[in-house]
Amino acid sequence: MENVLLSVSEFVAVINQTLEYAYPTVQVEGEVAEFRIAQGKWVSFKLKDDGAIVNCFTALSQMRVPLEDGMRVVVVAAPRLNVKGYFNLNIRAVKPVGEGSIKKGFELLKAKLEKEGLFAEERKRQLPRVPKHIAVITSTESAAYADFVKIINERWGGLEVDVAHTQVQGMPAPDQIIRAIRYFNSLEVLPEVLVIIRGGGSAEDLSTFNDEPLVRAIAESRIPTLVGVGHEVDHTLADMISDVRAATPTNAAQILVPDRQEIIRSSRAQASSVGYLLTQAIDSYSRQTKENLNAAFSRMQEKLDATFEQLGVLRVAVAQLNPENVLKRGYALLRGEQRIGAILEIETVKHIITAEVQDVRQK
């Protein structure tokens, strides 16, 4: 090349061709410094370590996790010399690495989404109690998927399950999961629940589920979402933004469908309770009939008692009117005409006396 005369533009083009051939993409790890967003569209920052520093450039729309100065990141980038003579890493993807930076990225995005109200309780939709058709997004090669299938098969039947196999960790995972979410949301007949599961892993493995476009795709899903990622102690933005959070993939299966053994027990108990209610009703009817009969007998007895009492009173009254009782008190009963010379019959309590009338006077 030393005998070839190049213009500046040609030189920059040749360098870029060489870079593209030799290093189509590179992965570089370093610390973010001088992070800037220009015109709300362009992101620039410097990536540095103890010995060197390099300029990084990308579109804001390419950023999947918010960054801040001091965060450690790995960038996937194409090295380029720009027309102004600056050497840049044109970023294709960037992800925080190391526990502190991952946590920082998580907190920054969480705060951003929270501000938009995307975690609000009122956004949460309920899942159907017993769905008939569900969609699952996961790696079908994972133990988490095997556990999930085992549990739903144990617990329930008659369920139509469509499974989209995607990567669940690594750089390509978020986009694959987003495509699967969009695929299920574009179906003519939507599944009733969209389940996203992944087993436990390191903070870096699980950082797929803290990817901003993925988290937003879950929030935008027309299908209610159930997300179970990692272990109980793991919290990702994907599960926080979902309609229902499961602590683990196994827990997702438990939330999704009822336990058939429990339903069978409950059905049996309901049938038994109906039998008990029937026996109770029969007992209650028979008790009520007995009580009604007793009440009728008591009423009749009361009427009889009252009548006998009345009869007794009348008996006394009748007895007092008996002439014998008057004679007993010393009176006499006189029979015959009241004229001189007539014969009278006088009856006392002990005697009947015959007498002749000698005189009749007015009183």
Added chain:
Amino acid sequence: MSDKSNQSVQDKLTNLSELVGWFQGASFKLETALDKFKEAEALAEEIEKDLTKLKNDIKIVKKRFDAEE
């Protein structure tokens, strides 16, 4: 009968709950209670049979998600 056999497990569970409700409600009549009780027992048995034999239909979507189409 054909109507009943076509019912889903969910429908049968709802019917069973309604029967329990009937026994506890104002429309309860002793004259029809025995038939309703037999109905409830039959439903519980059907639910158990259905739930025991039902299998899930799991299909892996053929579409690939590793690249934009």
